[in-house]
Amino acid sequence: MKKDEIVVMNIPLDKIDGNPENDKLFSMRSVDHLAKIIDEEGYTTPIEVYKKKNGRYEITSGHRRYQAMKLLGQKEIPCYIHAGYKTEMEKDRKLLSSNIATRRLSPLEMANAISFYKQILKKENFKGNTRQKIAEYFNISESNVFRYEVLLKLIPELQEFCKKPQFPYSSLRQAASLTKEEQRQLYNELIRLEADTKNISEDEVEKDEIVFSRTRIEQIINGKIRAKENAKKQEELIDDDFPMPKPVEEDSNDLTDLIIKDDSEEVISIETIIENNLAEESSVNLTGFDQCITTLNEYRKSAKSIADKKAVLDKIAELKKALEKLEKSL
Structure with missing residues (x-):
């Protein structure tokens, strides 16, 4: 033939x-x-x-x-x-x-088709703008290409909704930013909403027959995203108020971690700290040393942010001098 x-x-x-x-x-x-x-x-x-x-x-x-x-x-x-x-x-x-x-392809079928076509372009060693090429092939906008691709990042339960041609698939684009567990919570909430609307149990919900409102879906997702962002901000506020010292590695030779700052961002002399502790008492009370070590550890995070390399080197030299002075006095 x-x-x-x-x-x-x-x-x-x-x-x-x-x-x-x-x-x-x-x-x-x-x-x-x-x-x-x-x-x-x-x-x-x-x-x-x-x-x-x-x-x-x-x-x-x-x-x-x-x-x-x-x-x-x-x-x-x-x-x-x-x-x-x-x-x-x-x-x-x-x-x-x-x-x-x-x-007529469903949103999920379109997403799979786009992914399949992208693989074809890769095998053909296509060198141009991939998203633009996909948009031309499927006769859709580049932004819609992105919206379809996002569906493949959803958990299977949410993807099931996208098998219906009429489903408002773009309302789920932000759900891809949620963790898998958060997406499952979203799925359960949608099922619960449908059950409450029809006054039936969640087990009685026919998932193939659910008709969701784009606005309602977006409201639920945006609520979850805002709650997630607020929780993160709250954690950051707690960290700022109560900074946790980073553990000191016993074998660490990185003296730059010991550069410290006070609350006013003024560099504190390490030599001064050690000398002040020595001058307070000549007895064998090591509390001052413990406090000094604690202070240094608490400021490790701040020390990492110093961008002035010369200042770091100067402090390393100052630290060495202070340690030598301490050693000779013993």
């Missing part, structure tokens, strides 16, 4: 295989409705297949029609048979284009 030659013939259903990628990308929703239409009005449009090396056929376009005919108990199906593909990428492109052209 020549490359551009197309033959039409009836082929037994049990000799036809589906494209494995199709099941990953596109759902078989409403197959029973399609079967009913075919049963009442007859079969009109052949599916597209090509013959494989093992003698079997693989579907290029028409997976739902194929499943509908199986559901009706038919033994054969009319098919367009073409010569096949030179490369896997050529076959993948055909799978995408045929589904985009013949059916």
